[in-house]
Amino acid sequence: MLEITDLYAGYGQIEAVRGLSLSVDPGRVTLLLGANGAGKSTTLRTVAGLHPPTSGTVVLNGVDVTGQPAHKMVRHGVSLVPEGRRVLAPMTVLENLRLGAYTADKAAYARTLAEVNAMFPILADRSNGAAGLLSGGEQQMLAFGRALMSQPKIMLLDEPSMGLAPAVTDRILANVRTMANSGIGILMVEQNAEAGLEVADHVIAVARGEVVFAGPAEAARANASVLRAFLGEAALAGESGA
Amino acid sequence: MSDFYAANLVLIQSTFIGILLALSVQVPMRAGVFSFAGAGSYGIGAYVSAILVLKTGMPSLLAILISGIVAMVVGLLLGLLVAHLGGLYLAMATVSFDLIVSVLAINGGDLTGGVTGLFGVLSDVTIFHLIGLALLGIVGVALTERGRVGRRVDAVRDDPELAQSVGISVRRYRLAAFVVSGLLGSVAGSLNSLVRSTISPSDIGFSLIVLALTMIIVGGAQSWKGAVLGAVIFTWLPPLLAGFGQLQHVVYGVIVATAAIFVPGGLYGIYSEARYRRTRAKRKPPQGEAPAHEQALAISVPNGDAGRSA
Numbered sequence: 001m002l003e004i005t006d007l008y009a010g011y012g013q014i015e016a017v018r019g020l021s022l023s024v025d026p027g028r029v030t031l032l033l034g035a036n037g038a039g040k041s042t043t044l045r046t047v048a049g050l051h052p053p054t055s056g057t058v059v060l061n062g063v064d065v066t067g068q069p070a071h072k073m074v075r076h077g078v079s080l081v082p083e084g085r086r087v088l089a090p091m092t093v094l095e096n097l098r099l100g101a102y103t104a105d106k107a108a109y110a111r112t113l114a115e116v117n118a119m120f121p122i123l124a125d126r127s128n129g130a131a132g133l134l135s136g137g138e139q140q141m142l143a144f145g146r147a148l149m150s151q152p153k154i155m156l157l158d159e160p161s162m163g164l165a166p167a168v169t170d171r172i173l174a175n176v177r178t179m180a181n182s183g184i185g186i187l188m189v190e191q192n193a194e195a196g197l198e199v200a201d202h203v204i205a206v207a208r209g210e211v212v213f214a215g216p217a218e219a220a221r222a223n224a225s226v227l228r229a230f231l232g233e234a235a236l237a238g239e240s241g242a
Numbered sequence: 243m244s245d246f247y248a249a250n251l252v253l254i255q256s257t258f259i260g261i262l263l264a265l266s267v268q269v270p271m272r273a274g275v276f277s278f279a280g281a282g283s284y285g286i287g288a289y290v291s292a293i294l295v296l297k298t299g300m301p302s303l304l305a306i307l308i309s310g311i312v313a314m315v316v317g318l319l320l321g322l323l324v325a326h327l328g329g330l331y332l333a334m335a336t337v338s339f340d341l342i343v344s345v346l347a348i349n350g351g352d353l354t355g356g357v358t359g360l361f362g363v364l365s366d367v368t369i370f371h372l373i374g375l376a377l378l379g380i381v382g383v384a385l386t387e388r389g390r391v392g393r394r395v396d397a398v399r400d401d402p403e404l405a406q407s408v409g410i411s412v413r414r415y416r417l418a419a420f421v422v423s424g425l426l427g428s429v430a431g432s433l434n435s436l437v438r439s440t441i442s443p444s445d446i447g448f449s450l451i452v453l454a455l456t457m458i459i460v461g462g463a464q465s466w467k468g469a470v471l472g473a474v475i476f477t478w479l480p481p482l483l484a485g486f487g488q489l490q491h492v493v494y495g496v497i498v499a500t501a502a503i504f505v506p507g508g509l510y511g512i513y514s515e516a517r518y519r520r521t522r523a524k525r526k527p528p529q530g531e532a533p534a535h536e537q538a539l540a541i542s543v544p545n546g547d548a549g550r551s552a
Contacts, residue, residue: 050403074409086404088397090518095393102394103409150409 001025002047002078002154002185007056009039009046015054016042018209024154024185029176031200031217032189039209040189041083044156047187048080049073060154074103077153084162085139087146089132093123096131096142100149108151116145119178137168144175155179157188161195173199197221253477255369255437258376259430260473263450264457265383266427270419271463272387274399276333279320279420281454282340283313283427284434285446289347289354291432292363292441302365306375306432310425317424321417340451347443359442360435367436375433379426383466386422460501462508471509 002024009017017039024030032040045051047058049070058066065076073080087096097116101109117124120141126134131142140160147155160176161169169192177199180186190196197203203220205213213220247254266280290309294300324335347354354360386395397405398415406412435441453476461472479497483490505512 048407050406069411070403070406071409071411074407080407082404082407086401088393088400088404091393091396098390099393099397100408146408 001061002187003057003059004043004047005057005059007043007046007058008054009042009051009056010054016209017046019056020204020206020209020211022187022204022211022214024187026153026185027180027183028201029180029186029188029199030202030204031196032187032204032206033193033196033213033220034206037208038206040206041158043206044080044158044187044189047073048078048156050080074150074152077151078156079147079150079152079154080156081143081147081158081160083158085136085143087131087134087139087142089130091131092128093131093134093142094127096146097123097149100146102150104150109149112149112151116148119148119175120145136164137172140164140172141175144179148179152184154185154187157186157190159189159191161190161192166195169195170198251369253481255372257474257477258372259434259437260453260457260477261376261470262379262426262430262433263454264461264469264473265379265466266423266425266430267454267458268461268463268466268469269383269386269426270416270423271458272399272465273395273415273419274402275416275419276329277324277336277420277423278333278451278455279317279336279339280423280427280430281446281451282336282343283317283424284431284450284454285340285343285347286313286316286424287428287431288435288441288446289350289360289431290428292360292435293353295363295365295436296360302367302371302436305365305436306429309432310428313424313428314421315424317420317422318417320424321420325413325416337451340446341448344443344447347446355442357443359440359445361440363435363439363441365436365439367433372433372437375429379429380466380470383422383426383469387465456498458508460498460505460508462510462514464507464514465510468508468510475509 004023005021007017007020008015016037020039020043022030022032032043034040042051046053049068049072053067056066057064060076060078063076065073065078068076070080088099091099097113101112104112122134122138123142123145126138131139134142144160157176160172164172173190173195176186176188180199180201188196188200197217197220200217200220203213203215203217204211205220213223263280263284266283267278270277270279287306287309290312291302291305294305294308295302320336320339324332327335347359348357350356386392394405394410395415397408398410398412402412405415431446434445457472457476458469459472460475461470462468479494480490483493486493501508507515
């Protein structure tokens with residue numbers, strides 16, 4: 001499991017994340033909610049090693065991995081699916097998946113690929129087509145598949161529904177649940193709070209870099225009106241702080 | 243030997259040297275590293291080889307090898323020094339490196355021959371050495387553009403963060419680009435002074451940077467083919483333009499400016515983009531498994547990697 005304790009991170013004088021603590025358990029989806037500029041993406045990027053933490057610790061299955069560079073975090077079993085999918089458009093679907101297997105055990109490559117193709121049959125169908133020709137939802141599945149190819153223990157999903165139609169969003173979030181059910185711990189940032197709550201087990205809400213709500217998803221769902229009020233309030237406040 | 247070969251020997255030799263010089267700039271460019279250090283490595287190779295052959299009389303290939311190792315080490319150190327720089331700042335830092343090399347050549351006293359340079363570098367380099375080393379350079383670079391390594395380099399250039407997120411050490415690839423560029427530039431410079439038997443600071447100054455950059459801008463930085471194309475064009479163009487008399491520099495300038503403005507991916511970029519459009523046109527529309535509104539939201543495909551690398 002992944003344990004983040006009292007994490008601080010920022011850009012120059014601006015502190016984007018202030019004393020954030022949370023944990024991600026295997027097989028469970030932890031949803032990180034908050035308005036624009038609340039520090040959600042910075043949290044994911046810091047855990048993934050793309051951004052240096054100012055202080056705090058990131059511990060993965062008892063091993064302190066704080067501040068490790070991104071290419072090493074993958075080897076520790078933490079895989080980031082960045083915002084906006086970011087597939088390598090001119091490459092084929094299979095080539096994108098192979099890139100995801102960069103750190104993975106060669107012997108397990110064929111089996112992992114088969115698992116990914118079983119979870120996302122469209123990727124097998126389009127195997128030799130250019131990734132840039134996939135639809136938005138298909139590209140998101142490819143981004144998931146690419147992350148799965150590294151056989152992660154923890155996946156960090158940054159806005160998986162961004163730019164997708166509601167029907168596609170539901171399908172993508174159902175995929176998130178499936179991936180968690182295979183035993184992977186998931187930390188997800190999602191703007192679409194209502195859709196995100198449908199698949200989440202645990203919810204952390206942040207405003208201006210600090211945790212303002214933490215609890216099981218049922219509690220957050222029961223509190224949906226409160227949560228929405230908070231998100232609305234934070235969104236207004238966030239405009240000056242972002 | 244044919245008349246053509248005899249009449250154009252200097253240009254033919256320059257073509258192979260130019261190819262290696264162009265590759266020394268194309269390799270880092272393709273990895274997304276805006277480094278012109280290849281020109282400085284050319285200077286290192288040219289002088290180190292000339293000095294080694296003059297002082298010790300060692301065989302040419304050994305001198306080329308030693309100069310190559312020196313330039314690779316310098317390239318690695320330079321890469322470490324400018325590791326945190328990107329874009330324009332990196333370009334400026336590497337141009338400074340090139341100029342430092344030429345300043346060292348001018349102020350090197352007896353060792354470098356000062357402003358007049360070194361003469362009488364007698365060597366056993368033949369046209370077959372030139373062809374062989376240029377081919378070796380081309381094949382080596384071409385191999386890094388294919389398969390697994392090629393895809394990783396593409397990822398490092400197109401999306402460094404994503405490359406890191408799949409476990410690729412972007413830093414290591416960038417350093418490798420500096421080292422390879424150092425080797426290629428150095429071999430080009432070594433061959434130049436050994437073939438011409440002379441080297442002076444004017445051969446490695448700012449005009450060399452401009453020449454190397456011109457070859458890559460017009461040829462295209464995405465592939466070794468662009469580098470070869472650019473090297474051939476800009477070796478043979480100046481003598482062909484001689485017919486324009488005093489206007490030849492103007493015509494040369496217009497050609498370069500036109501290419502830079504209207505063909506940002508270079509001549510090779512035109513070809514690869516046409517091929518990309520053809521495959522895209524061939525592909526059938528998806529058969530209804532994705533709703534139409536989702537199709538409309540699909541991320542648009544950037545125009546190959548034209549423009550990004552130039």
